[in-house]
Amino acid sequence: xxxxENLNYYELLEVPANASPFEIRQAYRNALSIYEExxxxxxxxxxxxxxxxxxxxxxxxxxxxxxxxQRGTYNKELMDAGVIDASLLEKGKxxxxxxxxxxxxxxxxxxxxxxxxxxxxxxxxxxxxxxQEILSKDLISGKDLERxxxxxxxxxxxxxxxxxxxxxxxxxxxxxxxxxxxxxxxxKNFLKxxxxxxxxxxxxxxxxxxxxxxxxxxxx
Amino acid sequence: MGIMAQIYxxxxxxxxxxxxxLTANFGTLFARQxxxxxxxxxxxxxxxxxxxxxxxxxxKGLNSFLNKSVSDLSAVAVPTGIPNLHLISSVDCxxxxxxxxxxQKMKIINAIRRLPFDIVLIxxxxxxxxxxxxxxxSAHEGVFVLTPEPTSxxxxxxxxxxxxxxxxxxxxxxxxxxxxxKELAGESExxxxxxxxxxxxxxxxxxxxxGKLLEKELGKLVFKLVLNQYRKHIDETLGNKIETxxxxxxxxxxxxxxxxxxxxxxxxxxxxxxxxANKYPYTxxxxxxxxxxxxxxxxGEKTSNNMGKYGEV
Numbered sequence: 021x022x023x024x025e026n027l028n029y030y031e032l033l034e035v036p037a038n039a040s041p042f043e044i045r046q047a048y049r050n051a052l053s054i055y056e057e058x059x060x061x062x063x064x065x066x067x068x069x070x071x072x073x074x075x076x077x078x079x080x081x082x083x084x085x086x087x088x089x090q091r092g093t094y095n096k097e098l099m100d101a102g103v104i105d106a107s108l109l110e111k112g113k114x115x116x117x118x119x120x121x122x123x124x125x126x127x128x129x130x131x132x133x134x135x136x137x138x139x140x141x142x143x144x145x146x147x148x149x150x151x152q153e154i155l156s157k158d159l160i161s162g163k164d165l166e167r168x169x170x171x172x173x174x175x176x177x178x179x180x181x182x183x184x185x186x187x188x189x190x191x192x193x194x195x196x197x198x199x200x201x202x203x204x205x206x207x208k209n210f211l212k213x214x215x216x217x218x219x220x221x222x223x224x225x226x227x228x229x230x231x232x233x234x235x236x237x238x239x240x
Numbered sequence: 241m242g243i244m245a246q247i248y249x250x251x252x253x254x255x256x257x258x259x260x261x262l263t264a265n266f267g268t269l270f271a272r273q274x275x276x277x278x279x280x281x282x283x284x285x286x287x288x289x290x291x292x293x294x295x296x297x298x299x300k301g302l303n304s305f306l307n308k309s310v311s312d313l314s315a316v317a318v319p320t321g322i323p324n325l326h327l328i329s330s331v332d333c334x335x336x337x338x339x340x341x342x343x344q345k346m347k348i349i350n351a352i353r354r355l356p357f358d359i360v361l362i363x364x365x366x367x368x369x370x371x372x373x374x375x376x377x378s379a380h381e382g383v384f385v386l387t388p389e390p391t392s393x394x395x396x397x398x399x400x401x402x403x404x405x406x407x408x409x410x411x412x413x414x415x416x417x418x419x420x421x422k423e424l425a426g427e428s429e430x431x432x433x434x435x436x437x438x439x440x441x442x443x444x445x446x447x448x449x450x451g452k453l454l455e456k457e458l459g460k461l462v463f464k465l466v467l468n469q470y471r472k473h474i475d476e477t478l479g480n481k482i483e484t485x486x487x488x489x490x491x492x493x494x495x496x497x498x499x500x501x502x503x504x505x506x507x508x509x510x511x512x513x514x515x516x517a518n519k520y521p522y523t524x525x526x527x528x529x530x531x532x533x534x535x536x537x538x539x540g541e542k543t544s545n546n547m548g549k550y551g552e553v
Contacts, residue, residue: 024488034484054481060390061482064397065489 024074028103029081029094037095037108041086048082135182138174142218147171151220159235160228162194168218169194183213190214193229198236245278247352247360248536249379253395255366257385258468259283261506261516262529263363264292268515269533270359271324278317278326278357282348282375283365285338287331293320294513301332305351306344313351322515326357340371349378366395368402376403377410381462383497383536387469388478400463404490405436411457412443415450440491461492466532470499498532501525 030037033047055062055075062071084090098104150171154164169179176194180187189210192200201207208226215225250263263279270277281289281302290298300316310316317326330337340348352360362379364372376382382403386396440458444451465486467479475481476499483496503525509516517526 027488050477050481053475054485060388060393060478061485063390064394065485 028098029085032078032081037104038110044082044085051078138178138182141174142172145172155221155224158228159232160225161232162196165214166194172218182217185210185213196236198233245355245357245360247362247379248381248383249362249364249376250383250385251364251372251376251399252384252386253366253368253399254392257387257392259385260289260292260363262385262466262468263361264289264515265517265529266533266536267325267361268322268517269530271322274324276324276358278328278355278360280328280352280360280362281330282362284330284333284340284371286365287329289363290327290329290331291513292510293327298329298331302328302330303332314356345371345374349375368399373403373406377407381464383464383466385466385468388467388474400486401436407458407461408436408439411454415453437489455491458491463492463494464536465494465496466498466500468500469502471502497535498528500528500532
């Protein structure tokens, strides 16, 4: 163990030679908590004179290391004396990653991002053949809508993400589940949103679907 | 079974800090690992280790060895209820046992070194009388028990300094630095020497060769620190800070073993005359004890190495 009197400033504060100002400040605060007047430790070990002498050294170490130009001069002294090696002064490797904010949209995807992606996918896809076929029919069932969705390669959850129509309702529409469907007023709006997402004539889809539902009800 | 037992002495200035409690519990935890362990109650004049282990009275003990009714100290090691754990009590000793004769003290120390066990745990009393200091220094490793209060820290530091001074004097005597000792004795009476470190410094400046020898001998000392009755609101690095200061200002190796969380139920275990670690195995305190016992067994591995941060400076 090196004698206390011979410790250099870095050893005194127990920091590496390439410590950042932040680390030095923390180490200084730590050292103070040991040697300051109302510390539990210092009054058992040292007389007041000893303690003040130690504190003065620590303050000297801190004020030198926290000042960039003074620290540079001090480092040079240490290097000339062969106490430390230049390689020890090199800054540590930069952090490989920047901190990620807690609510980063990039990380989680985010709603806007996803809906834009879904819309983009629909736009790029050419499914006029399927839409033509569906729109030419008088009755448009939920199965037709589902076929269209699957043709475009879009999951039902993605429809939910874009339109915010709940999954329960979407499934009821696609399955022609008459009992679970919402009231006609809401149903019309949902169908409109669904149709517009796929660039269908919403009026036609609504009429066709309602007729198909009515037909199902009657046939039961 | 090893040729020679590893001897730990558990001491540390202040009374009531939990020396006997920790001796009993560490002993139990070592024994649980299959290590043949013996506890020696050398809190002479204040023996109560037997009570923590559930003995009401013990007829056999240190006195039988001192009055020569048995020739071997291991003959008075009685098995406790716990497998692999034995106890040498001193409750049978006279009321004046606190003031041992030098010859008796040496007899005990030599007998302890020959005990046929793997680990010997010596429970010491409070205070820093020569008997306590010499028993402490006879161990391979000294364990200081302190609690996070200024009074306890003060007493522990006084105890550490007293131990240190005793060792410095032993070394000086051993290497026949008698002239130095005489000179220093005069100075200490004159009030010039306040701390054992002053002696080391003085020897170093007067006679660098002998100073180096002294420093080397002192460097062989290994001490451990246990912070007992640790409570939540206290700075959790307190033990490490004390370790740092000790390592910096004494020429010896100190290792902080760990905090032992305070638990009201320790009182219950003492009343019930059972070992806490057995009675309440799934408590934070028992977990702390277990961890500290493991650190104790790992010889020479330091928790923090000040020089390590610098590479090869």
